Amino acid sequence: MTGRIRQQYIDSDRLANELLDKNGIFKWRFRKTVEETAKMGKELIEGLEKQTFPSVMLHKVVMQTIENRLNYVKANFQKSFSKLFEYRDELMAKNLEFLSTHIYPGDKFVIWAHNLHIKKQSSANRLSRYRSFAENLPPLMKEKSFVIGLYAKEGRMGDYSGRDYPIKKMSHKHMEWLLSHSPYQNSFVRCSHEWGQKKEAACAHRLSRHGNKTGFYSSKTCIR
Known part of the structure; x- marks a missing residue:
């Protein structure tokens, strides 16, 4: 310049x-x-x-x-905070589309991001609906992508400002706790919408039969 x-x-x-x-x-x-x-x-x-x-x-x-x-x-x-959060993910998606179309056409990508950004169905969340980076991708890119959510059991983590702090102790309702108590060295939990609905219905049925009012079922095959 x-x-x-x-x-x-x-x-x-x-x-x-x-x-x-x-x-x-x-x-x-x-x-x-x-x-x-x-x-x-x-x-x-x-x-x-x-x-x-x-x-x-x-x-x-x-x-x-x-x-x-x-x-x-x-x-x-x-924009409001929530709309700005969505807009940021929209920009992320446009950047990936730009890179895959104009800079590295035909190449494969590995995207490392917070689980919240790469969820394919974040807008289906009843408590916090917003269109994630993955949801903003073109249909073909979403169809050809595979998302893996990573969870940290212990150690330290950093925030967006660069500060780091210890990971809080997990409770028995956290995904990290559930996975760490699996009898297997590596665990894989399917998270498709249809699969989740079926498992949630099965959990609700078992909970009603056993009189469990806590909303938590201990079976490793039935994670809510």
Whole structure:
């Protein structure tokens, strides 16, 4: 990048970082800064369109990255927390579609993400419905993908800010506890919607017969 474009990028990125650090309650105070950042971002994109890149692939990746960045900054001040959470997953899905179509066509991908993002039927959750990254993928990509949820029994974990802390002790209702008490070294639990409904019905039937009112059945083949 030339000196002028380079400085535009630095200034735009600095403003974007500052805005993303703002407290959600007082975000309305920074409307003018958001508009300024959007204007700078538009000028940056127009300038980059005229730049010469070492490869077409690099040019596409840079443009996609900057557009995502600007759209996410604006969304932070236009959407509620829940809608922003969904929008973030929508951007993730568009990025994967972009990479598979324009950058690495025909290649296979391994996506490592939080279980919540890769659930194929997250909107079916009665308590917290939202369209996950996996649900936002095109039908063909969803059909050809296979999701594996990983669970940590013990140790330490990190959050989005980079801080780490110990994993809390599990209770007998946690998936981690159930899997760790399996007699097998490796456990696999099918989580398709139809399979889950059948198992839930079977659990409810057994619980009613045994007078169990807790909603938990100890059989390893019947996890709710």
